[in-house]
Amino acid sequence: MLALASPRAAWAEEPGTHPPLPEPILAETTTDIDGTAPGEIEIEANAIVLRSRVGGAVTLQLSSELEWLVTRRFGFKVEPFFERDADAAASPTHSGGVSAGVSWKLIQDFEHNFHLQLEALGRVPSDVSTTLDPGESPLPFSFSLQSGLQEGPWTLRNSLGVSVGGEGAHLPLRGSVAILRGFEPTSRYGFWGIEVEADGARTSPVVVALDLVPDLVPAGLPFALGFVLPYSVAADARVPSYGFFVRLFVESAREAAYARGEPPKPP
Secondary structure (H helix, E strand, O other): OHHHHOHHHHOOOOOOOOOOOOOOOOOOOOOOOOOOOOOEEEEEEEEEEEEOOOOOOEEEEEEEEEEEEOOOOEEEEEEEEEEEEEEOOEEEEEEEEEEEEEEEEEEEEOOOOEEEEEEEEEEEOOOOOOOOOOOOOOOOEEEEEEEEEEEOOEEEEEEEEEEEOOOOOOOOEEEEEEEEEEOOOOOOOEEEEEEEEEEOOOOOOEEEEEEEEEEOHHHOOOOEEEEEEEEEOOOOOOOOOEEEEEEEEEOOHHHHHHHOOOOOOOO
């Protein structure tokens, strides 16, 4: 309450004095939770393949994403996607749509490296999804609080929210927790971690994932890669529940400058 009421507490210390906060791949934020510069942009390309343990069911999803920090507090993202579902007992089906989200930064405390962000997400078509998309709710609209805290080499990322727009399998509550650490002390070369996310609107709410995110900017390439191994806990054996997620992303200028070893530049 005091942090929200006090601009000094909500925007403590100058930005740019800490490494960029590592971000979970599945439970990512709409815009970087520690982003500060209006006009900051990040571009992503994603592919995920999930398989069932029996029955031969396979889900493929391809998407591209643009994240844009419009002002210091307000951000926006848009993500068109394509899905292909195949089953040994039926012909493949295809679908597609667009998801979008907005973010509002509530707290950016660079003195203690703590950040809090409010987000709203939605997609069209707004039908309740029948497939498991780790990190996404099967309901078309969701609202959440996202937090990030960095202490030494460790980063803790959390979220808590609700989903609306249809009837879920259980309670329409969702949340996540991720523990992330750099490959080396500076985190310039990327990070690894474990994330757990749950959505009560799904039949099998809990997904556990291993994240490996090498940053290739120090090697002279203009992007970073994210590799994720997700697994849906207690999912039906005939439902796609495990697989591989890969993300290629062009980092913001702030993140790329840090990866190159350049001194921080407050906006």
